[in-house]
Amino acid sequence: MTFGLLPGSAYAAGATTAASASSPGNAGTALHVAQTPSLTSTAFKKFSSPASQARRVASTSGKAAARASADDSAGVTTIYAGNPQNCLGFSSDSGTGTATNPYCSIQDAVNAALPGDTISIANGYGYFYGPVVIGTSDLTLEAPNGAAIENSTAGGVPGFVLDGVDDVHVSGLSVSTYDSVALEIEGSTNVVFDSGAAFGGGGSTAVTIDGASSGITITRSQILPRYDDPADSGVRIASGASTIDLASNVFADFPSGSIVATGVDGLDVVGNTIQRSCDSAVGVSGGSTGVYIENDVFIDGTDLSPSSCPTDNLSWEPDVTVDASSASASTSDYNDFALYGSADQYGTAPYSWAGTTYATLTGFRGAVSEGVHDTPDTTTFGMLNAAGTWYNMQAVPAWNSPAVGSANASAPGAVSTDLYGRSPYNSRGAIQFEPLFPNLNETPTLTQTGPYSVTATDTGNYGPSAKDGLFTLTFNWGDGTSTTQALTIGSGSYGSPIAHTYSAYGSYTVTFTLDDNAGDKVTKTLTTVLSDPDPNLAAGLGMTGEDTSALSVAVDTATAYPAISYGLALVETYTWGDGTTSTVASSAGLTTPTSHTYKASGTYTVQVQVTDNAGDTAVNSMSVTTAGSEYTPYGPTRILDTRSGLGAPAALGSGKVLHLKVAGAGPAATPIPDDITAVVLNVTAVSPSANGFLAVYGNEDVTGASVSVPGTSNLNFFTGVNVPNLVVVPVGADGVVDFYNGSPKGSVQVLADVAGYFTQTAASAYKSITPVRILDTRKGTGTGKVAQIPANGSITLTVAGAQHGAVPASGVSAVALNLTAVDSTRNGVITAYPAGRPLPTVSNVNYLAGQTVANMAIVPLGNGQIVLHNNSSGPVDLIADAFGYYSSTVVAGGGAYLPMSAPERILDTRRSGDGPVPAGSIGYVELSSLSYVTAWVFNATVTQTTGNGFLALYPFAPQNPYVLPTTSNLNYRSSQTVPNLAIVQPGTSLDSDGYYDVGIYLGGNGTAQVILDCFGVFEDQ
Structure with missing residues (x-):
């Protein structure tokens, strides 16, 4: 390595008592050490799970779910009424009510029924004759294929009577009379009359509901007059009745009104189609409340006109009449008023409301806050053949009617299907739009093209659509997905083939739906069974993995999978065991390792699920353990004292090794665990008989292999001086730490x-x-006053939240401090320990009178505080510089400890030929290009000193190299050798060589040789 000058690095000698550098002065030398430590660690492990551990994942897609069968009629009797032609002369009933021998008449079946029974009425040739009276509650009468009751009894006898009953449901039944009420409901509750018909006649009413009845529902039925008697009305509801629902019914030509309600509490007139005559289609009076008139279609009748009404002493009234006593509690909206051509040929007023007649919807809306969504309708409604009668009434909407698709789905009492039971049902009136071309047809085909792939085609021969020639073809694939084509159809084949790939094998029902976009749809289904093409995928799914940093692992899967004829494209889903997943696409089973970083150290189960392009799936899993370790505060507790025989029987001799079992040491109630990977020790050399050094290291590595004495040191000692130093030492598989005496x-x-x-x-x-x-007790920093720690005294230092949040106010379990004893008048010892604990028998800093001594300490916190005790007969000043903290909560940049496979000496100015280093020098060490290294653990040593000074290690900023720290790591005097542990944060910016650097500043006077031994790193990934 070489040393070069940092231009302009001129600094005066720094203070000798753990202070920062002073202003520029004497020239200094800049250290530029290009030696990067190896971060390969023996803590890195490899993991594997062979393919034999993989398992096939069974697919259930497309398979029919098993269903439990149950007899819904358990405990309930079904009574049958059959073909009345089986009754000879209709004078006797030889039936017994069974399915094979039904009653001839409905009344006989009713008479035999008990509450809870069902009466099933078969459709036979001719009619059942009435009248029929229901006097038993909790009955169901159903005619699945339709049935009719013809009441020819003279004298005004009703055809079908519900008399004082509860919970009766009638469906599919038509009732007709000649001169009386067809359906009469008296004193009854919770009655449903659905999908039937009521034909009243002879100057009477088709349906009557008396004032003692409530909860009456009439839906999807045809309410028609038998004759054109001017006194005929559709449904009359007497005063006192409540909760009446009239929904999706068809009313035709009742001269005296289709729906007449007086004094009703709760009436829903919703979704009806009413061909009205002279009187109002809907008339509400007598202080009725809770009235809703919505989604109805009103059509002027053809049998009577305004000019003919006076002949019968009637007048042509508005479509809807609500008197003044009922208007405030009534709502009318979303109704459709059918006109003929461009205007109503009869000039019919839509509303009479609270005594005022409104000739137009515009006028009604302008005066009353109702009818906002009402529509005038100039389209022509198609003819409806009223079942069982000669009536042909206008009731079928055209495709372009504003009634189509505009109903209020939230209208009270609205039902989900129209008069014919069709859905979707979203039009106003009783009938969903019926297309003009109802004979749509289709011929679908389904072809399997791959293991899980199919192609669908649909062909046919069609005329133009009723609306605009646009058709929609939808393929519902049976797996929750669908594909839609828009088509223009003339004749012949249409639609291009549509391909679809399933995600798993199984049986799928494909539904083809052709929609002419004018209300008509036709649906057909086909079923395809897809077999499993590759049941042996698991045979190739092996897993390997390894640690790549303190918190990261890399996992790979096997490279050999059984080939399948459709090619092999794989999707690998990694479930990392910490609640996260990642997905990797690959081909031919060949992948590069997939990496993952955990937020905390630990052992995790990693699962890999491999899915091939045919949808087959296999999984395998293995356990991985992060290489990094996390810190647990302990003590402080003394586990070695050769003076008293604690941990070893005698002083450590020259060149000897002391084996200390750390795992299991400590108090019996709270021993140190066996699975530790490293331990924090404050080691003190006491009463040495000659100069020397101590090397502290793990006896074994993680594999159990013996470890030799390293070429590094942890502390240097001298005769007559007690020297402490903090060490963070790896602990091998045997839990033993070795101490080597290098004297x-x-x-x-x-x-x-x-x-x-x-x-x-x-x-x-x-x-x-x-x-x-x-x-800094010299300045009052941290204490609020300038005062030394007295002899045999203590101070309590609040660490949590210190220095304006440099250390967080919560979540901190321990703090890394460099403690420096200054200005002592007597020899002494500093002990640092958690607040709230008794004073332990341990030491952190040993100092002599007049000596400045620094030592690194990792101190657990008690309620956010630590206690610093001065065990001396004289006072002392104390300085504490924080270099980091430990937190049990996840913090950004929080790192796990990764010891190096062997300590490395990365700087020794004695060996490089570039020392000694003059005071005032600034240097930096290029350590790593890895941004996730958050701190380095060094043992720093100065030796061969020619003056008093201090050493500071700090994050180096290459863009501004002359910004110096305000803290120090060790202090020395002339002719001293001083070691100290340093946990140092690297710079946050890359230098010109692409490294993150640690700065070195030597303050004071004279020169010194500098040694840095690297023991490990903290990494946040």
Whole structure:
């Protein structure tokens, strides 16, 4: 290595007591050391999981889910009423109500039923004869194929009566009479009449609901007059009735009104198509409340006109009449008022509201806050053949009617299907648009083209669309996805083939839907079964991995997979065991290693799932452990004192090695764990009989191999002086740390105090900071007053939040401090320990009277504070410079410790021929191009000193090299050799060679030789 000059590096000698550099003065030498330490660590491990551990993942896509079968009719009886032609002369009923021998009449079936029973009515030749009276509650009457009750009884006898019943559901039943009510509901609740018909006649009403009834629902039914009697009305609801729903029904030509409600509490008239006659289609009066008239279509009738109404003492009324007593509690909107041509041929007023008639919708909206979405309709409605009657009524909307697709889906009482049970149902009125070309057809084909690939085609022969010739063809693939084509159809084949690839094998039902965009759709289905083309994918899924840094691993999969005929494109999904995943696409099973960085040290299970281009899937997994370790505060506790026989029986002789078992040491209640990877020790050489040095190192590496004495040192000692130094030493597989006495002829007593340990589990990560002084009793920094620590006295220092947040106010478990004893009048010892704990029998700094001594310490915190005790008969000043802290919470840049495979000496000015270094020199060491190295762990030593001074290591900024630190790492006097541990943050900017540098500043007087031994790094990935 070479030394060069930093231009303009002229500085006067720095103070000798841990102060910063002073103003420029004497010229100095700039150290530029281009020696990068090796970061390959014996802590790096390799991991593997052979393909034999991989397993196939069964795919369930496209497979029919098993369904549990249950007899829904358990405990419920179904009674059958069959073909009345089986009853001879209709005078007797020999049926028993079974499916094979049904009752001839519906009434007999009703009479035999009990609450909870179902009456199934078959559609036979001819009619059932009435009347029918229901007096039993909780019944279901269903006619799946439709059935009719014909009541020819004279004298006004109703055809179908629900008398004082609850919970009765009637579906598919048509009732007709000649001179009376078809459907009569009296004193009943929760009644549903659905998908049927009511034909009233003879000057009567088709449906009546008395005032004692509630919860009555009539849906998807045809309400028609039997004759053109001027007294005929559709549905009459008496005062006192409540919660009545009339939805999606068709009403035709009732001269006296289709829906007449007086004094009703809760009435929904929603989605009906009403061909009205003389009186209003809907008339609400008598203080009715909770009335909603929405989504209805009103069409002027053809049998009677305004000119013919007076003949029957009637008048041509507005479509909707709501009297003054009911208007405030009524809502009308989203209704469609059908006109003929450009104007209503009869001049029909849409509304009479609160006693005022409005001739136009515009006038109505301008005066009343209703009808905002009402529409005038000039289209022509198609003819509806009313079932079972001679009525042909206008009720089918044209494709261009504003009623089509404009209904309010949230209207109270709205149903999901139209009069015919069709969906989607989103048009106003009872009938969803029926296209003019209802005979759409299609011929789909499905061809398998690959293991999981199919091609679909649909062909046919069509005329033009009812709307605009635009058709939509949708392929629903049965796996939750679909493809749509827009088509213009004349005749012949249409649509290009559509390809689709499934994600897994199985059975899929493909649905083809042709939509003419005018309301008509036709749907067909085909089923395809895709077999598994590659059941042996797992046979090639092996896994290997290795640590690549303190918190990062690289994982690779095998390179040989069984080939399949369709080519091999793989997708590998890595589940890292920390809640994150990543996906890698590859071909032919060949991938580069996939890397991942964990946020904390630990052991994780990594799973790789491989999916091939045919959808087959296999998984394998293995356990990985990060190479880095995290810190756990401990003690401080003394585990070695050769003076008393603690940990070793006697002083350590010249050239000898002391084996100290660290794992398991400490108090019996809280021993140091066996799985530690490194330990923080404050080591003190006491009463040496000759000059020498100590080297502290792990007895074994992580593989269990023995470790030789390294060519580095941790502390240098001298006769008559007690010398402490902090060490962060790897601990091998046997849990033993070795101490080597490098003195050529003397023995030494050795003390070791534990301040914490590292394990490969999530604990506290180290966050390096720009060095900051948090205590200086000479200036009152950290204490608030200028005062020395008295003899045998203590001070409590608040570390959390110190120096305006340089150390965070919370989450800090320990702090890395350089402690410097200054201005002492007596010999002494400084002990640093967590606040709230008793004074331990340990030491951090040993000093002599008048001596300036620095030593690094990692001190656990107690409630954010530490105690600094002066064990001396005289006072002393104390300085504390913080270089970083440990936090159990995840912090940006928080690093895990990675010891080097062997300590490396990266700087020794005695050997390079460029020393000694004059005071005032600025230098830097190029260490690494890796941005994720957050701190370096050095043992720094100065020797052959010719004056008093100090050494400062700090983050070096190549853009501004003359900005110096305000802290120091060690202090020395002339002719001294002084070591100290330094945990140093590198610079944050790359130099011209592409390295992150650590700065070196030598302050004071004279010259010194500088030695840096690297023991490990902290990395945040």
